[in-house]
């Protein structure tokens with residue numbers, strides 16, 4: 001995630017008898033909180049082992065934005081009116097800075113796994129570049145391409161979609177890729193053709209056709225080709241060093257029927 005933020009944790013101890021009122025008050029307080037531009041997101045959790053304990057996590061754009069912006073802003077009064085009765089029950093209220101230690105687990109398969117792994121991307125780029133070379137509009141751009149090109153782009157895509165970091169490890173990573181687009185002067189009709197031949201190849205090799213996979217897959221392809229086009233224009237000065245991007249499911253996680 002790119003935005004700077006600070007996390008506020010507020011731990012409450014609430015008598016069991018007041019728990020329902022407390023949760024209802026927070027449900028109301030959530031409305032002004034959601035409207036506050038200083039608030040990134042928030043979540044109230046109740047302890048399972050000791051149900052009188054609650055933790056409220058609020059991510060703010062910064063501690064100052066919270067203390068000055070939110071508290072001095074138009075949403076604070078209606079927020080505070082709801083939670084005022086519980087201020088005495090606060091056991092801890094502090095700002096925490098995130099460290100570099102964070103990540104996600106494997107509860108959701110990566111796009112790479114969903115697609116069928118390295119082999120699926122290898123099939124995709126084989127078929128794709130065979131079509132590209134025969135294409136009247138973009139074939140000429142690739143006429144002198146490295147014979148390993150389909151394999152390299154398969155490695156790139158596999159890495160982007162959550163597979164092993166082989167393009168970074170064996171092929172020079174982002175820098176190597178970006179340099180190859182410099183000065184190519186790709187036009188919009190060519191970009192479109194590239195996208196459309198890739199989608200044809202995806203169908204031909206049987207990449208998963210479910211809406212969620214294709215939405216995420218084409219989201220990256222749309223993004224990447226637009227960047228490639230921009231970077232290929234005369235005089236473009238893209239960053240020369242950057243990590244290989246990682247692309248996830250976005251707002252539509254994979255549909256896995258419950259059995």
Ligand code: HEM
Nearest residue numbers: 141145146149152156177180186190191194221224225228
């Ligand atoms: C998501 C979009 C794209 C990705 C992921 C991508 C990826 C790559 C990669 C990884 C390389 C370097 C391969 C190596 O290691 O040697 C490369 C080179 C190249 N790309 Fe792209 N590219 C994209 C879009 C485009 C578009 C839209 C065009 C033109 C229509 C294009 C034309 C080329 C050409 C001509 C080369 C040099 C090939 C050679 O001579 O070996 N790329 N691309």
